[in-house]
Amino acid sequence: MSEIRTSLSIGQVAERTGLSVHALRFYEREGLFVNDVRRGPGGRRVYSEDDVDWLTVCIILRASGMPLPALRRYADLVREGAGNEEERLRLMREHYEHVTAQIGRLTQSLDLIRFKVGVYEDLVDQGSVSARQCHAPSLSAGEERTPLLRHEAVVE
Amino acid sequence: MSEIRTSLSIGQVAERTGLSVHALRFYEREGLFVNDVRRGPGGRRVYSEDDVDWLTVCIILRASGMPLPALRRYADLVREGAGNEEERLRLMREHYEHVTAQIGRLTQSLDLIRFKVGVYEDLVDQGSVSARQCHAPSLSAGEERTPLLRHEAVVE
DNA sequence: GGTTGATCTAGAGCCGAGTCTAGTTCCTAG
């Protein structure tokens, strides 16, 4: 029934997850683990595959901007066991909203960025042609900046 | 030819942009303005609409994760005037890549988050039915956590 | 002339999320 579970050192877990050993200890201090990290002889941390699985979830939640306190809250709920699924659901939904909102903001920003890339592509293309005809570009220094700034603010 | 340009106090700019007056002074110290902020009588900052336009761009770039040093670099290039469009283009393209990568990561994370929301929705639905039949849910405490963790790691 | 309230400067403080250090202990190999 109880399989031989692979047990991993902190170094191995670090390698596998991409977290630093420092970060792993830090996460532990912060109470982000669902199961207390076991200790081997000499007081060394022994991690299970489950720990790595959980860390994988943590990493994804962190990567999507969940702050440590929320992550700790979530770990607390899971540690507590069945019966608090409503709250876990709330927490996850809230995070879901955050992430979609963030994607929305980034996507909006991308409009401006794309626009700017376009502007500079055009300018560079023009420049590479007119540069071999005349050292001064076709627009004066005064003209150069203002129209750019004028358009810059127009995001939509 | 030269229109009467509206000039704004730091407070007005703060209100308009959503940045704090502190942040505005901080941005100035950091060299993020393209045009030196003018000073009125008594040494008070006087902003133009152009400044606000530029700040709007800054805010969008910041919101999309551009770090202050990059933003400063960009401001430097624009301040320098025409002739460095290739570098501006590089900078913007680089940022474009960062933002799309970030959107990608977030979208991926969303898979897990959506999955979890689904799991907890199901559990809550089940629970609200069986809860009025039996205080203990249909799965034992031991069973409860492990399958969740097992699935948790499966992102794809 | 006195009181608000906005602004000024220089610099200190804060928060989140780790990272790094010092000094020690432990395991393994030669």
Added chain:
DNA sequence: CTAGGAACTAGACTCGGCTCTAGATCAACC
């Protein structure tokens, strides 16, 4: 027995990006 490398703890440090404070100045109104 010794050297090397990995791990241990507690706590200091870093970094980015502001935010806040103190103490002074200034403009406007009663």
